[in-house]
Every structure is written in C-alpha cells, then in structure tokens.
Amino acid sequence: HSHMDKSNIVTCTAPVNIAVIKYWGKRNEELILPINSSLSVTLHQDQLKTTTTVATSRSFQEDRIWLNGKEEDINHPRIQSCLREIRRLARKRRSDGDPGFDLTSLSHKVHICSVNNFPTAAGLASSAAGFACLVYTLAQVFGIEGELSGIARQGSGSACRSMYGGFVQWIMGQKDDGKDSLAQQVEPETHWPELRILVLVASAERKPIGSTSGMQTSVQTSCLLKHRAESVVPGRMVEMTEAVQRKDFAAFAELTMKDSNQFHATCLDTYPPIFYLNNVSQQVISLVHRYNRHHGETRAAYTFDAGPNAVIFILQQHVPEFVQAVQHFFPPESNGGQFIKGLPVNHAALSEELKRAIGLEPMPKGISYIISTKAGPGPCVVEDPAQHLLGSDGLPK
Numbered sequence: 001h002s003h004m005d006k007s008n009i010v011t012c013t014a015p016v017n018i019a020v021i022k023y024w025g026k027r028n029e030e031l032i033l034p035i036n037s038s039l040s041v042t043l044h045q046d047q048l049k050t051t052t053t054v055a056t057s058r059s060f061q062e063d064r065i066w067l068n069g070k071e072e073d074i075n076h077p078r079i080q081s082c083l084r085e086i087r088r089l090a091r092k093r094r095s096d097g098d099p100g101f102d103l104t105s106l107s108h109k110v111h112i113c114s115v116n117n118f119p120t121a122a123g124l125a126s127s128a129a130g131f132a133c134l135v136y137t138l139a140q141v142f143g144i145e146g147e148l149s150g151i152a153r154q155g156s157g158s159a160c161r162s163m164y165g166g167f168v169q170w171i172m173g174q175k176d177d178g179k180d181s182l183a184q185q186v187e188p189e190t191h192w193p194e195l196r197i198l199v200l201v202a203s204a205e206r207k208p209i210g211s212t213s214g215m216q217t218s219v220q221t222s223c224l225l226k227h228r229a230e231s232v233v234p235g236r237m238v239e240m241t242e243a244v245q246r247k248d249f250a251a252f253a254e255l256t257m258k259d260s261n262q263f264h265a266t267c268l269d270t271y272p273p274i275f276y277l278n279n280v281s282q283q284v285i286s287l288v289h290r291y292n293r294h295h296g297e298t299r300a301a302y303t304f305d306a307g308p309n310a311v312i313f314i315l316q317q318h319v320p321e322f323v324q325a326v327q328h329f330f331p332p333e334s335n336g337g338q339f340i341k342g343l344p345v346n347h348a349a350l351s352e353e354l355k356r357a358i359g360l361e362p363m364p365k366g367i368s369y370i371i372s373t374k375a376g377p378g379p380c381v382v383e384d385p386a387q388h389l390l391g392s393d394g395l396p397k
C-alpha cells in the first residue's frame with residue numbers, strides 16, 4: 001500500500017549564501033569546476049531558507065519533485081547528478097559495511113518537495129539553498145554523513161558554500177575529476193556577531209540573463225575574467241580570509257566592494273556585454289560611497305550578484321542610520337507593507353548634514369523592501385514531523 005514507514009521521510013532546511021569573492025566561470029561544465037576560488041557569508045535561515053522533504057517508499061513508481069508548489073521535471077541534468085552521486089555514495093557505504101545504512105531505501109524511488117520562505121520573484125539566488133537542501137536531505141534519508149559539498153557543487157556551483165554556516169570558502173581545486181573542488185568553513189557564524197546583512201530588494205522590471213549561461217559567455221570572450229581568475233582572486237582570497245579572521249570591517253568591506261565591481265566589470269567585458277546593475281543599483285553604490293565619505297571611514301559595503309539587488313554589509317551599531325538613509329533616498333510606497341523585514345531595526349534620526357552629504361535625487365519605489373539578517377548556520381534537520389512537506393500518501397500536503 002501507499003503507507004510509508006516513518007523512518008523513510010526526512011525534512012531539512014538550508015541557507016542562502018552571498019559571495020564576497022565571486023565565483024564566475026567554469027573550467028568544466030559537467031562537474032561544475034570553477035576557474036577561481038570564492039568566499040561567502042551564509043545568511044541566517046530565520047530570514048532566508050529552503051525547506052525540503054524527501055520520502056522513499058516501495059510504493060513509489062517514479063522519482064518525482066515538486067518545487068514551490070509545482071511539479072517539475074526530475075530529469076533535469078543537475079537534479080539527476082545529485083541523485084546519482086548520493087545513491088553512488090550510499091551504495092559505497094553499504095559495500096564498506098556501514099551498519100547505520102538503511103539497505104531497503106536504496107532500491108526505492110524518492111519523492112522530493114521543496115519550498116522557499118522568501119519569494120522567488122525577489123530575485124534572490126535560490127539555487128544555492130535549493131541544491132544544498134536537496135543534497136543534505138537526500139544524504140539524511142540514505143544515512144550518509146561527512147563531506148557533501150562536492151555533490152552540492154554538481155547541482156549549482158554556489159550551492160557547495162551553502163553546506164556550511166558562517167564564513168565559507170570554495171577552494172577551486174586542481175584535479176580534473178573535481179575531487180578537490182570543495183567548500184570549507186573559514187569561521188563559524190558565531191565569529192562576528194556584530195556583522196549585519198541587509199538585502200535591498202530592487203523592484204526589477206525584467207529577468208536578467210542566468211548565471212550559468214552568462215559565465216559561459218564570459219569565459220569564452222572576456223580576457224579581463226581570465227586575468228581576474230589567474231592574477232587577482234588568489235591574492236584576494238588570502239586577504240579576505242585574514243580580514244574575516246581579524247574581524248577587520250574596513251578591510252572586509254573594501255575588498256567586498258572591489259570584488260563585486262570587478263565581477264560586474266568582467267560582465268561588461270563579456271561580448272556581447274551583460275548588464276546586471278540597473279539605475280537603482282548604481283544609486284545604491286553612490287549612496288554607500290557618499291555615506292562612507294561623510295563618516296570618514298568605511299562603514300558599509302555593497303555587493304551584487306547576477307541581478308540588481310544590493311546586499312549590504314554593515315556593523316549593527318550603524319544599521320539604524322543607514323536604513324534611514326536608504327528609506328529617504330528610495331521613498332517606499334506609503335500604502336505598501338513593511339519596508340524593513342527580518343531582524344528588527346531601531347528608529348534613528350537622519351541628520352540634515354548626512355542628507356546633504358549624500359545629496360542624491362530620491363528614487364521613489366526603487367527598492368521594494370529590505371531584509372535585515374546576519375550570518376547563520378548551515379543545513380539542519382527538522383525534527384518536528386508536522387513540518388514534513390509530503391503527506392502519508394507521499395504527495396505534497
């Protein structure tokens with residue numbers, strides 16, 4: 001019958017990450033091997049996370065997957081890579097005689113159901129959290145422990161960094177088989193508690209070109225990207241790791257902005273060029289630099305991925321004033337919902353001096369809302385069975 005054994009259903013959550021040294025470009029498309037190492041901060045799952053339930057049952061006819069309420073094609077090559085690699089590892093553990101391994105489930109089909117706690121429309125890269133959660137949950141179902149970032153990487157490059165909390169590096173590796181292209185925690189999420197992260201959700205008018213095809217064109221056409229990967233990133237990885245370890249905000253912030261700018265420069269150097277930053281993004285960049293100049297120190301940093309949303313790094317004590325400045329120069333829709341979501345932000349006064357120092361023309365509704373968050377932990381198992389996304393019939397609840 002369709003009734004499932006309780007032990008064959010697991011629900012997990014996984015985080016989004018934001019790179020401060022960017023990954024852009026592959027040396028191997030199938031294995032997803034990058035042309036440079038990268039470093040990211042894992043965002044807290046209270047604000048941004050993917051939840052995935054995986055069930056196995058002898059009654060299931062086929063592997064199936066539902067993403068954000070809609071059934072998707074399980075034959076997607078990257079989903080197949082993750083399933084294949086997890087099953088391969090499970091079989092290996094069995095032949096190695098791991099007693100913790102559940103024999104029966106390996107021959108069964110899987111049902112996968114996954115949801116995000118943030119709107120996909122917000123344009124936040126959800127493939128990293130999605131593939132990290134898929135791989136982590138599958139591993140739990142099949143009783144596999146240990147290194148999993150090499151499998152998550154084969155779902156989406158940036159997903160390997162979402163397998164750990166805090167500050168994470170993806171070491172590019174040298175081998176052709178990719179066995180040494182793995183993520184590693186640099187510092188845990190507790191390392192720098194004063195660090196805050198603000199996601200400025202820009203009201204995007206159209207969907208930009210995806211990272212996978214964008215970086216392909218960049219590798220083929222941009223000699224700036226080649227120079228960056230070979231001669232710039234190696235030094236920056238060392239500097240960034242040290243800045244994080246020392247909790248040196250000014251050094252961390254400056255490198256973050258320079259690396260984001262260089263990534264977008266490689267996009268402009270791509271032929272035909274790729275534009276991810278729009279006029280709202282450019283206004284945010286100006287605002288941050290004028291804010292920093294006014295205070296005579298680097299208090300805020302921006303970074304942008306393959307879309308117009310800005311992610312801001314700032315120390316807790318400066319958040320209220322900075323948010324006031326953003327709200328002043330991007331006046332939100334007055335009838336709309338909350339402008340600031342996530343971690344609460346105290347109210348602050350905005351001085352006339354600071355307004356004058358920034359001196360930009362306000363852009364009404366340029367930013368829809370801000371998500372206020374911090375660094376957070378890696379993937380977690382959800383113990384409460386009420387949270388399973390699949391019912392006892394193996395279908396989405």
Ligand code: DP6
Pocket residue numbers: 018019021022023024032038125127155156157158159211212213304305306
């Ligand atoms: C700009 O990981 O989405 O966000 O490996 O093709 O799935 P694929 O690409 P993806 O690229 C992320 C690019 C980036 C920078 C970064 O996260 O490092």
